[in-house]
Each structure stands twice: as C-alpha cells, then as structure tokens.
Amino acid sequence: MPPRLHGRGRFRRWLGRELAGDEQLGDRAWRRVMHVLGGTVIVYYVIPTNFFVIAPTEDILLALLAIVFVLEALRHTIGLELPTVRPYEAHRVGSYVFYSAALVIAVLVFPKPIGAAVALGTAIVDPVVGELRQRGKPTSITVGVPLVVYFLLALTGLAGVGHWPIAVSAGLAAVAAPLGVATERPKWTWMDDDLVMTVVPALFLYLAGVVVLGLPG
Secondary structure (H helix, E strand, C coil): CCCECCCCCHHHHHHHHHCCCCHHHHHHHHHHHHHHHHHHHHHHHCCCCCCCCCCCHHHHHHHHHHHHHHHHHHHHHCCCECCCCCHHHCCCCCHHHHHHHHHHHHHHHCCHHHHHHHHHHHHHHHHHHHHHHHCCCCHHHHHHHHHHHHHHHHHHHHHHHCCCCHHHHHHHHHHHHHHHHHHHCCCCCCCCHHHHHHHHHHHHHHHHHHHHCCCCC
16 A cells, blocks of 8 residues: 555545535645645745744745655655645646745745735635636636736735835736736646746736836845
8 A cells, every 4th residue: 555645535524524515525625725825935025034043944945845846756656645636647747746836936036026926826816716617607707806816916915015116016916917817727738827827927027027117126
C-alpha cells in the first residue's frame, strides 16, 4: 500500500455531511477553503525579514515551496497519496504545485502592489468561478460576478496594500480583472489556470503601472 498524507477522506466525509451532502461535496468545499487561504501569502509583506530567526522570511517561503515540489515528486515516484488531488492530475503536475508557485512568484518577483493584487485575485476569484459554474449559473453571473470581485480585490491590493493612487489603481484594476477572469477559463493539459491567471495580470500591471506610468515598484 502506498504511503499517504490523508485520513482516507474521513474529514471530507464529515465536512460533506455538515454541508448536507457527501464526500464529493466535502472535498470540493475543502479545496475551495484551501484555495482562499492561499491569499494569506500577502502577510509576507508585513512579517519582518528576521521573524523566523533561522533564515530570512524570503528563504522560508522558498523552502515551503521546495517542500511542495518534493511532495509532488514523491507522488509521482513512490505513489504518495495526497488529499484533494483529482483523478485527472494522476499523471500530470498537481494544481496545488502550480498554485503554490504562482503565489510565491507573485510576492517575490513582482512589486508589492502587484503581488498583493494578483495573489488576492487568484486566491478568491478562481474558487468563486468554480462554484458558480458548479451551480449552473448563467454566463452573465459566472463572468460578471468574478469580474466585479477581481476588480475590488485588485483595487485593494494596488491602492490599499501597495498605496498606489486610487484613481490609477482603479483604472489598472479594471483591465486586470478581465485578464484574470479570461485566463482562468482555458484548460491546458500541462499547465494550470492558477499560474496563468496570476502571471498574466501581473505582467500587465507591471508593464502598465511600473514601466509606462512610472509608479513605485
């Protein structure tokens, strides 16, 4: 029997029952929660560099990403079982790896306003889109609601966290929102939407905000 890092779905079955459903519902709900919690990566901006004593905060973040890579390697080499990995991910890189990489890239590579905007956008909008589609909502809802949510989150990141001027931030967020929502929709065999919907809006915000408008990076 291959090693596993889960309790055979006991928690997800319990969660599903609490939500008046089954294990499948519990699994979906747990994946949504974990995805949203990814947005807490922006606490990186407020944690002192020497907070962990043993290494700079940046190194700790990279070490956590390295652990994710090791787990993924073990999944493909010795059959390590991980929770919430879906069947279509059996022979490809797991979505959680792309998501982890996307969050680290957002906060370490891009300026704080941009990193906060796209990290929050990906963390929250992706599960919102998935849940709306799961419930069979019309296109006006599955597209319109995520656009509004992404705009507000991007505005929060740019103006609230990064302190870019609010009018400029609103204009940039208005373009980043459709980019983020649009890049979530296509599905690739060897690429995950979490990475694409993080990097594409981030590149736009960097080029438009930092390179063209000269905002602080």
